[in-house]
Amino acid sequence: MRLHREGKTIMLTTGLVLLVLDLLAYFYLFPDNPTAIILLALTSLILFGLVVQFFRIPNRLLTTGETQVIAPADGKVVVIEETTEAEYFKDRRRQVSIFMSPLNVHVNRNPISGVVRYFKYFPGKYLVAWHPKSSTENERTTVVIETSAGVEVLLRQIAGAVARRIICYVKEGNPVTQGEEFGFIKFGSRVDVFLPLDAEIKVNIGDVTKGGVTVLAELKN
Template sequence: MRLHREGNTIMLTTGLVLLTVNLLADIYLFSDNTTAIALLAVASVILFVLVVQFFRIPNRLLTTGENQVIAPADGTIVVIEETEEGEYFKARRRQISIFMSPLNVHVNRNPVSGIVRYFKYYPGKYLVAWHPKSSTENERTTVVIESASGVQVLMRQIAGAVARRIIWYVKEGQPVEQGDEMGFIKFGSRVDIFLPLDSDVLVKIGDRTKGGVTVLADLK
């Protein structure tokens, strides 16, 4: 396991703030209360560990398949439905949505290999990730990757009520490899995938996914 570079500043800042709080409390508040000092230290360690684990990247054997769509994120399947995708395709598509809790690994990965045909970032609101309007009103990015066979897959990163920053590493015209890092969403969010209607969906509502490992669907 390793830690993601996006967490370097947050982890360092959190560590310094907690260390300062503990030193000041030891000197000015609890100088004669060893129990309070110990409890504060334990709480600080737990908080720091929680922040650090958010940026973890587990060692995994990634799944690859030319006609397979791989989960772009860790989380839970919360939506599988036919819907109108109105931003890029402007047509009916099969939507699969993954909710990422603050305890999930938050690296986002390319669901397929191919060329990035479309990318756009939208500033927006911070509704809870499962809100019906979060996919159209929250801060988000939209990425469309065209596979070697010509099939286009749309992936949307969506900020949630806690998430306050979306990171992406792709741009239009860029070739990408399935399973490589596409981006990162800090502190809880959601990812939507839009597939052709004839895709063979292999997951169901409530399934837990592993980014880069779980196969969401087979493309025709």
């Protein structure tokens, strides 16, 4: 396991703040109360551990397949439905949405290999990730990847009530490889995947996904 580069500043800042609080408690606030000092130190360790675990990148054997769409994120499948994608395709698509809690790994991975045909960032609100309007009104990015067979898959990173920063590393025209990082969402949210109507969905509502490992769907060439 390793730690993600996006967490360096947050982890360092959190560690320093907690250390200063513990030192203040030891020398000034509770110098004669060892129980309070120990409890504060334990609380600091737990808080720091929670921050560190958020930025973890576990070692995984990634799944690859030309016609397979792999989960772009860790989390739980909360939406599987046929819907109209109005931003790019402007037609009917199959949508699979993965909700990411603050305890999940938050690296976002390319679900397929291909070329980025579309990228756009939208500033917006911070409604809870499961709110019906979050996919159209929250801060978000949209990425469309076209496979070598000409099939396009749309990904949408969506901020939530807690997630206040979306990071995306790809741009239009970039070639991308299945399983590699395409972005990161800090402190929970969700990722929507829009697939062709003839894609065979391989997951169910409530399934737990592993980014880069779980097969979401099979594409028809």
